[in-house]
Amino acid sequence: MTHQIALQFEDGVTRFIDAKTTETVADAAYRHGVNLPLDCRDGACGTCKCFAESGRYEMGEYIDDALSELEAKQGFVLTCQMRAQSNCVVRVPASSAVCRTQQARFDAAISRVEQLSPSTISLSLRGEALNKLAFLPGQYVNLQVPGSTQTRAYSFSSLPRDGEVSFLIRNVSGGLMSSFLTQLAKTGDAMTLTGPLGSFYLRDITRPLLLLAGGTGLAPFTAMLEKIAEQGTPYPVHLIYGVTHDADLVEMNKLEALAARIPQFTFTACVASEDSAWPKKGYVTQHLEPAHLHDGEVDVYLCGPPPMVEAVSLYIRERGLQPANFFYEKFAASA
Ligand SMILES: Cc1cc2nc3c(=O)[nH]c(=O)nc-3n(C[C@H](O)[C@H](O)[C@H](O)COP(=O)(O)OP(=O)(O)OC[C@H]3O[C@@H](n4cnc5c(N)ncnc54)[C@H](O)[C@@H]3O)c2cc1C
Ligand code: FES
Structure with a gap:
């Protein structure tokens, strides 16, 4: 059985990996080409210490010097010993570049663009590649403005469904993306997304x-x-x-x-x-x-x-x- 692990790097980049219940999160990350900080791989040095924002997991053997009882209670984990028992979100205290991973890039096309009011645009993108796009609700991506090298950040306004994602965009007078969306954009136009990014996402709900x-x-x-x-x-x-x-x-x-x-x-x-x-x-x-x-x-x-x-x-x-x-x-x- 596998679970999905969202690895949140300190530069805001998120990578999703699948981890078997029997393998450590560090091994699963390595299998996906992500080099989490590691040294002893034995629960002794503490180099692989991360913070589990959510999810259930089991920890193997480790010593107190690597992870104290208090840290374990607070949610810190050693990824060389952590085996996920549910989907987890793990905050990694290193940048994505240090871990030799990067933002993923997805090609898609406009499936719907609609001006909901003079000030607001609704945009949906669809594409085969988006079936592989996972994100935490609340996160954003960078959308490249077609015909330019510039990007703009937009939060997903819906969950991904059948390779389609949506956005709610303010129409800023004279804005680069706003002008493209209100004057040029049409169904089928190609657009590129990079991400997902951001630490503004829904945590486990344990109170109102x-x-x-x-x-x-x-x-x-x-x-x-x-x-x-x-x-x-x-x-x-x-x-x-x-x-x-x-x-x-x-x-x-x-x-x-x-x-x-x-x-x-x-x-x-x-x-x-x-x-x-x-x-x-x-x-x-x-x-x-x-x-x-x-x-x-x-x-x-x-x-x-x-x-x-x-x-x-x-x-x-x-x-x-x-x-x-x-x-x-x-x-x-x-x-
Ligand atoms: C993490 C993150 C997530 C975001 N998510 C969303 C989202 O979901 N929906 C959304 O509508 N926007 C979102 N934004 C803002 C978005 O990235 C763009 O800045 C905005 O859409 C303007 O882009 P533009 O190319 O049309 O205008 P630009 O060409 O960037 O700007 C044109 C001019 O308008 C000014 N300007 C830009 N934005 C505003 C503004 N809001 N109010 C007043 N003046 C402005 C600029 O300073 C510039 O002078 C997000 C920004 C960040 C950082
Ligand atoms: S790598 Fe040393 S404790 Fe995990």
């Missing part, structure tokens, strides 16, 4: 979740919610989705459909602009209720344009709110 999205920062959350719909959760999940203008409010049908599939999922959508006709006005923080914070026993995920992420982070810090975990992603413009 609060998801805070600004504009197309909704994208990683619809992918995460698809995963939650598939696996189920006993914990409440609340999303607050804020946009600037009414025209920016998209994918409401998708959110309604996800709410119908996930009994514990609720959401609030709000519009900041004063001339909005939407019933819920104001910023994301104005719709944050004490009940959403579960007295701190909550994992908060926040994603959107940098000013929104900074404003919400500041709001949370200034009020002394201390969630159990706080993950965020800023949709920074490329240099």
Whole structure:
């Protein structure tokens, strides 16, 4: 039996490998051409120490100098002794280059490009190669802008299905990718993806979740919610989705459909602009209720344009709110 291991390198690159329950994660990585840091291979030196973010595994023999009892309790592992018993996410304290691996490259073609509103584009890509693309919901890829050497980062807005992946993209006036997608792109056009990348992804759900999205920062959350719909959760999940203008409010049908599939999922959508006709006005923080914070026993995920992420982070810090975990992603413009 094999399990899938997501190896997360410190430069943000993720590589997925299959590991048999009987082989060590270090051996499985080597079989896939990934050289994890190793020395003794015997549980004695600690060189192969990594952090298991999630998953079940068995550890073979090792000495305390290599991995202390406390470290093992915290989730640190020795990959030369670790045998996966379920899918796992393992954080490697080295760059992908040091481990002689690199971002994978995938060729695909546009299967659908649609302007959902003047400010927002939905893009889907399909291709044989994408059947091999695995990512953690919340992660992103770099998409090359056709006709140029430049790339732009986009978070997956859905799970991969039959070789197809989707994105939710803000139409930035005069932007390179935005102009391509609104003026030139058509079904069948070739596009190249490299990745997956990023440490903003859904962790094991062990407490309530609060998801805070600004504009197309909704994208990683619809992918995460698809995963939650598939696996189920006993914990409440609340999303607050804020946009600037009414025209920016998209994918409401998708959110309604996800709410119908996930009994514990609720959401609030709000519009900041004063001339909005939407019933819920104001910023994301104005719709944050004490009940959403579960007295701190909550994992908060926040994603959107940098000013929104900074404003919400500041709001949370200034009020002394201390969630159990706080993950965020800023949709920074490329240099
Ligand atoms: C990790 C990561 C994930 C991302 N995921 C997404 C995603 O899922 N969806 C999404 O829409 N975007 C996402 N972005 C942002 C995206 O990569 C691009 O920056 C954005 O789409 C603009 O690309 P463009 O080629 O159209 O414009 P560019 O040619 O890059 O920019 C044109 C001009 O507009 C400015 N500009 C660029 N972006 C903005 C902005 N948001 N607001 C105001 N001015 C801007 C630039 O500084 C420049 O002056 C992500 C960014 C990062 C870092
Ligand atoms: S390589 Fe020495 S403990 Fe794993």
